[in-house]
Amino acid sequence: MSALVVDPAEHTCRKEAFFERLRAQLSEGARLVGYYGRPADDSGQVVITAVLSANGKLSVLRTGLSRPHSHRALSAELPAFQIFERELHEQYGLRLHEHPWLKPVRSDAPYPFYSLKGKEVHEVAVGPIHAGVIEPGHFRFMCLGEVVHHLEIQLGYQHRGVEALLLKKDPRALGPLVETIAGDTSVAHAWAYCEALEALAGVTTSFEAQVSRAIGLELERIAMHLASLAGMATDIAFLQGGTTYGRLRTTAINSSMLACGSRFGRGWVRPGGAWAKLESGQQATLRANLKLLKDDLAIINPHLLGARSVQHRLKGIGRVTREQAIELGIVGVAARASGIEVDARADLPGPVHLRYGIRGVIENSGDCWARAVVRIREIDESLRWLEEVLDAFPTCSPDAARVGALKPDTLAVAVCEGWRGEVVHCLETDAAGGLRHYKVQDPSLRNWFALALSLRENEISDFPICNKSFDLSYCGNDL
Amino acid sequence: MFSSLKVRISQGRQYIVDLRKASPAGFRGLPVIRATACEAGCTACLPVCPTGAIALDPVRIDLGRCTFCRECELACPVNKIGFTNGFKMASDTREGLVVREGAGEPSPVKVSQGLKQLFGRSLKLRSVSSGGCNGCELELNAASNVNFDMSRYGIDFVASPRHADAVVISGPLTKHMHEALERAWLGLPDPKFVISFGACAISGGLYADSPELDRGFLGRFTPSLYVPGCPPHPLTFIVGLMDLLGIQG
Known part of the structure; x- marks a missing residue:
């Protein structure tokens, strides 16, 4: 967790210099974190902000473009910009020339699907409503026989106008709404929001409050990694995996409920601190739960990974190479499964992760197997980390600091490593200290295209396992 | 073989024997409105509620809007509002979701003799997420897991609307899902009914003011069961359904 707070005017330059500096920094090894627009005071303009990360530090670059502006798309040479x-x-x-695919991200404006021509080709359309209890999205498979040549993903069905709603209320009272941006990663979004808000207000939260948030974040990671593993096991009909990871998830989310009242960590993190209570009684139950997780995972993990059927269904399936992952700028579990070391807890650590470090987990094969193994190893590491931190904090029930007025004309960017990957919140105030703009970025936004790539030259029957191995958010993309 | 047995032994017996008697530790559920008098002219709980779920004189909380965020409890200077771990909050009417001072548990869902006769021994559900944040969807999935094991009562989620008796709606009903929801509903054979799952589906919840919604469907089809929560607890859902269908358990 890390936040950057700047006067955006000091980072604004003319468009020529902006594009030049942006390219230069990226070629020197900076990583693109975000790239977004906001309306300018002059309606004929749009303000563009790039968020970069290099050497453990965030930075921003900004310029204004007149509308409708035309320039050559950066995506033409730097695919990470595509979304x-x-x-x-x-x-x-x-107007972005040479952008390969300006398909709408959320609007329902018609846009032609790719089509495949030939004697033995066919297309399969699935969704928006799917077979299971799952969020909606449309998938169009272009196939040669059973083999998928390309998968086109059309989202936007979940668009609820989150970013507009975030500007309608007191910026200090957005906790409940922020927790539903992608409701399975509530703690990560709430922490990113609070970190940025507190930076704008000049509030420093207590170390204990930061510890509490970090505990909530790891419990959320364990629970959702278990949910993904249960889903993957079920998708390949490895039923003992499905039922065991499923009930262990219950143990994990009931631990969150014990501390904050919600199985989804709702109300754990609030501006100025954390509402969760971890007194000695709750800690005793929490520790017993964590021990049960550790003991029982030591039984189910080797059973899953040792099964020939599981290896056969996961190894080599849905592969995303390291080169593809870097080019596309994918993040989180999916990136780490393709050999990329990107984890905000290690790269952009806040005070808690500086003192109590998290060991990064990397796998290199980039397939469904690697994405399962990354989750299994990350759960182990989170359990180890929680034990260390709970030893140091036998009680953890911090008081919340008061968050007062926000600094005017200031931009705060916060990055929090949720279980899927980095959650980015960019809050900007106007001259009166009100919120002028709120940009939300769920890791799913960047990773959906990696799912499309992973399907190429795989059998269409491998789609469910590939989809579950990424386990991306529809509403986090659609906002 | 050996490791499979070890997994089976570690799994033990996971199901909750009597769902109605469960007591989820720490769950922030059914609110209580205590008899303590409000301070004169105090409206502290109104502006902090993110969904406008509270009304005054006398104090009432609409569970159809409530996100159980605790803001009202913390804002109240006289400790009038609190939350218990009660999960029996589902209702067969919209009005039944309003919690009043000193009322205790809301009246249980009334058995629908018609639905009991049709679906009391077998109920197949089709889920439609329409803007749901995956909180509701995960809890609906959890209803079928080894802990809650809803299937033991003949209640299951099915893939095709053609096989379903009821549609379970989660999310605030987005414009972009309007057509898909209508078509799924048309695909259900008669007789059929609607269940609203979660604050978003019941009232629009945190998204009630968004221009990106189209809630027309719920204007035309009145739900037979309302399941409050953000997201609802699986127990609230299953026990509500059991009550509606007259399932003893």
């Missing part, structure tokens, strides 16, 4: 430029095109009408 950001699609969003800019959709929201601000930027």
Whole structure:
């Protein structure tokens, strides 16, 4: 967890210099974290912000473009920009030459699907409503026989207008709404929101409050990694995996409920601190739960990974190479399964992760197997980390600091490593200290295209396992 | 073989024997409105409620809007509002979701003789998420897991609307899902009914003011069961359904 707070005027330059500096920093090894627009005071303009990460530090670059602006899409040479430029095109009408695919991100404006021509080709359309109890999205498979040549993903069905609603209320009272941006990663979104808000208000939260948040974040990670593993096991009909990981998830989310009243960590993190209570009684139950997880995972994990059927169904399936992952700028579990060391807890640590470090987990094969193994190893590491931190904090029930007025004309960017990957919140105030703009970025936004790539040259019957191995958020993308 | 047995032994017996008697530790559920008098002219709980779920004189909380966020409890200077771990909150009417001072547990869901006769021994559900944040969807999935084991009462989620008797709606009903929801509903054979799952589906919840919604479907089809929560606890859902269908357990 890390936050950057800046006067955006000091980082604003003319468009030529902006693009030049952006390219230069990226070629020197900076990583693109975000790239978004906001309306300018002059309605003929749009303000573009790039968020970069290099050497453990966040930085921003900004410029203003006149509308409708035309320029050559950065995506033409830097594919990591593809989804950001699609969003800019959709929201601000930027004309981006040579962008390979300006498909709408959320709007339902018609846009032609790719089509495949030939004697033995066919297309399969699935969704928006799917067979299980799951969020909606549309998948269009272009197949040669059973083999998928390309998967086109069309989202936007979940669009609820989150970013507009975030500007309608007191910026200090957005906790409940922020927790439903992607409701299975509530703690990560709430922490990113609070960190950015507190940076704008000049409030420093207590170390104990930061510890409490970090505990909630790891419990959420364990629970959702278990949910993903249960789903993957079920998808390949490895039923003992499905039932065992499923009930262990119950243990994990009931631990969150014990501390904050909600199985989804709702109300754990609030501006100024944390509402969760971990007194000695709750800690005793929490520790017993964590021990049960550790003991029983030591039985189910080798059973799953040792099964020939599981190896056969996961190894080599849905592969995303390291090169593809870097080019696309994918993040989180999916990136780490393709050999990329990107984890905000290690790269952009806040005070808690500086003192109590998290060991990063990397796998290199980039397939469904690697994404399962990354989750299994990350759960182990989270359990180890929790034990260390709970030893140091036998009680952890911090008081919340008061969050007062926000600094005017200031931009705060916070990055929090949720269980899927980095959650980015960018809050900007106006001259009166009110919220001028709120940009939310769920890791799913960048990773959906990796799912499409992973399906290429795989059998269509491998789609469910590939989809579950990424386990991306529809509403986090659609906002 | 050996490791499979070890897994089976570690699994033990997981199901909750009597769901109605469960007591989820720490769960922030059914609110209580205590008899303590409000301070004169105090409205502290109104502006902090993110969904406008509270009304005054006398104090009432609409569970159809409540996100159980605790803001009202913390804002109240006289400790009038609190939350218990009660999960029996489902209702067969919209009005039945309003909690009043000193009322205790809300009246239980009334058995529908018609639904009991049709679906009391077998109920197949089709879930439609329409803007749900995956909180509701995960809890609906959890209803079928080894802990809650809803299937033991003949209640299951099915893939095709053609096989379903009821549609369970989660999320605030987005414009972009309007057509898909209508078509799924048309695919259900008669007789059929609607269940609203979660604050978003019941009232729009945190998204009630969004222009990106189209809640017309719920204007035309009145739900037979309302399941409050953000997201609802699986127990609230299953026990509500058991009550509605007259399932003893």
